[in-house]
Amino acid sequence: LTLGIDLAEAIAQDRLFLQFQPIVRLSDDVMVAAEALVRWQHPQRGLLSPSAFVPIAETSGLIDDLGRWVVRDAIRRLADWQRRLPLDPEFQLHVNISAVELRRSGMDRYVVDQLAAHGVPPSRLLIELSETALMTAGAGATDRLQALRDAGVGVAIDDFGTGYSSISYLRRLPIDTVKLDRSLITGLDRDPDQRGFLAAVLQLIDSVGLRSVVEGVESAGELRTLRDLGAGLAQGFHLGRPLSPTALEASWGPAC
Ligand code: G
Ligand code: G
Ligand code: MN
Ligand code: NA
Numbered sequence: 001l002t003l004g005i006d007l008a009e010a011i012a013q014d015r016l017f018l019q020f021q022p023i024v025r026l027s028d029d030v031m032v033a034a035e036a037l038v039r040w041q042h043p044q045r046g047l048l049s050p051s052a053f054v055p056i057a058e059t060s061g062l063i064d065d066l067g068r069w070v071v072r073d074a075i076r077r078l079a080d081w082q083r084r085l086p087l088d089p090e091f092q093l094h095v096n097i098s099a100v101e102l103r104r105s106g107m108d109r110y111v112v113d114q115l116a117a118h119g120v121p122p123s124r125l126l127i128e129l130s131e132t133a134l135m136t137a138g139a140g141a142t143d144r145l146q147a148l149r150d151a152g153v154g155v156a157i158d159d160f161g162t163g164y165s166s167i168s169y170l171r172r173l174p175i176d177t178v179k180l181d182r183s184l185i186t187g188l189d190r191d192p193d194q195r196g197f198l199a200a201v202l203q204l205i206d207s208v209g210l211r212s213v214v215e216g217v218e219s220a221g222e223l224r225t226l227r228d229l230g231a232g233l234a235q236g237f238h239l240g241r242p243l244s245p246t247a248l249e250a251s252w253g254p255a256c
Contacts, residue, residue, distance in 0.1 A: 182216020
């Protein structure tokens with residue numbers, strides 16, 4: 001496909017860009033994190049979402065270049081923010097990594113080296129991997145994630161609740177955060193069974209010493225129910241859409 005050729009060029013010419021979606025601590029409504037989401041401004045096809053080009057990158061061998069571009073740009077942004085803004089001590093940037101990137105040896109090294117090169121403390125970064133990516137990645141991948149954890153980088157299982165993962169993975173994988181898929185949240189305020197189920201899942205995650213982020217909060221009713229359940233961190237269109245860096249900075253309260 002010609003999109004693959006275009007993508008190689010787009011990476012080389014910096015025609016990709018990141019948007020940032022706020023992640024909010026529900027106890028005090030402070031934005032304590034954001035998720036970086038890659039986009040591509042294609043000259044003919046317009047704005048493309050990652051679901052339109054990450055799969056192409058994965059099959060065409062461009063995923064390493066794409067992944068490095070994302071990691072480097074995200075860390076540069078963190079360096080810029082910590083220079084110019086009174087960042088909350090806890091503030092963390094979440095970055096998505098695909099299963100194919102995780103299989104590459106040296107992925108962990110690249111992340112740690114970029115952090116050091118830009119003077120960003122490793123705890124400012126969190127790497128997100130989908131449940132499916134974690135299940136299929138193999139032993140080398142687990143070692144790389146452990147190396148990231150040992151270096152102080154956060155590691156999250158993303159889209160939790162959609163795949164076929166056993167809950168025992170929550171104890172075995174080198175992760176510190178669980179991002180709950182939005183299918184667990186949609187309609188939460190209207191369904192008591194779903195509410196009970198989510199309460200139990202949140203408690204399970206807490207009981208094994210992990211932190212949870214609830215994704216896909218789209219309504220005031222869902223948000224209210226999550227507060228009642230004592231959920232920690234939340235993300236979703238109701239709390240904030242993916243934004244340009246400038247727009248994210250404007251939405252930053254003085255506390256950050
Ligand atoms: O923004 P959108 O809903 O189209 O995102 C679709 C998917 O793309 C999500 O599953 C998200 O995790 C993934 N994604 C977003 N940004 C990145 C990125 O920088 N790298 C990788 N590998 N995946 C990303
Ligand atoms: O798979 P992952 O969780 O990384 O997917 C992130 C994608 O989900 C982003 O593309 C983002 O735009 C989208 N997203 C974020 N919040 C919401 C939401 O509240 N509702 C829906 N439908 N999508 C969301
Ligand atoms: Mn994600
Ligand atoms: Na998710």
